[in-house]
Amino acid sequence: MKKILFALLLLTSNATVLGADNGVISTASRFSTGDTVARLEAALKAKGMTVFAKIDHAQQARKAGLTMRPAQLLVFGNPVSGTPIMQAAPQAGIDLPLKALVWEDAAGKVWVSYNDPAWLQERFGLSDELVKPLAGVRTLMESASR
Template sequence: MTTETSPYGVVTKTAAGSVAEVAARFRELLDAKGVTVFAEVDQAAAARTAGLTLRDTVLILFGNPAAGTPVMAAAPLSALDLPLKALIWDDAGVTRVSYYSPESITDRHHLDPAVTTGLSAINALTDALTKA
């Protein structure tokens, strides 16, 4: 598994399989862990409705209200970053999984790290998804 973190706090990991396969595995993993999936957006399919072409790109919005609610109570604008999001996308034939790191959300909204502890589950979830 390769992991990269951009200067903007975006973590990107490599996953085996197609975008559709990885998205399905991620939904299964979230279900097994009791994590709520709020929405799944197939951005490539949406582009096709406009007559446009986009690489396979799926955005999954998910979370646990017990973890996210204290964050939003402490900083209402953090709701712009919540629920958590994972972008599963095709990068020239390689499937990538990208998301904002919990640390970047903590920093962006000037939060006490103790308030955002629950958000760190995204790291373990994506590690499980992308393990070799």
Template sequence: MTLSRNLKFAATAATLLMATAGSVRAEDDWIIKNSDASVEQTADKLVAAVEKAGAKVFARVDHAAGARSIDAELADMTLIMFGNPKIGTPILQASPRAGIDLPNRVLIWDEQGQTRVGYLDPAALKARHQVEGADKAFDVMAGALGKLTDVASK
């Protein structure tokens, strides 16, 4: 390779490395972060952060416990459902079908020894349900999900 091509290759590789080095990644409209804590500890931190923020936790679903109940194995996996009517109501008023995806859901799971924290990008939710007129609610939702999952994953 020529020096110019080597430099171009190195720059491209460095850009890709920097883009994937962070703990946040978008995949299939998901935002996924890494946590150094266990699934249970991460879920506990998320629940505490949600409650501290004044939102309501509606459910905590332990998928691995469900698997154990039928004598099956499943890596640790917990779903936290939570919301705030001040944020969700304008979205539901604009598109009632968005109720299938609300309240918000955050999945916390073990992936080969790495705890992951993931949720649907609010922009994808907006597009999926063709919501118009609730831009502020989606902006607030995106900010809240980002902050809450940052707290849980630290």
């Protein structure tokens, strides 16, 4: 039942969302890449999450003499939520802490992409109880892009 409710929530969201592709959800942002990253960082911290790293892929490309459109990755989480998941399924550590990629497409549109918590649940055979703390991830991603 919880999976059905979660699926309905995903379908009724008013944000522009690309379909989940291999478990990745992409939500359109009306802000620039930098502004979206700043808004997302603030929203995560306001929810008590830790931002462990911020990687600017485009900046690293420039350092290597290459060019690419803006793309920044935030690595974030909360050990209180993530540790029980990794205790139950140690391989989940490949996807935890959580990540959000803020990127610009060829048309200049900015997107926020992240792993669908339902996909993580299925991938690692996690119980509803273990993934319950991840339920707010979509709301956080959308709030940073509205």
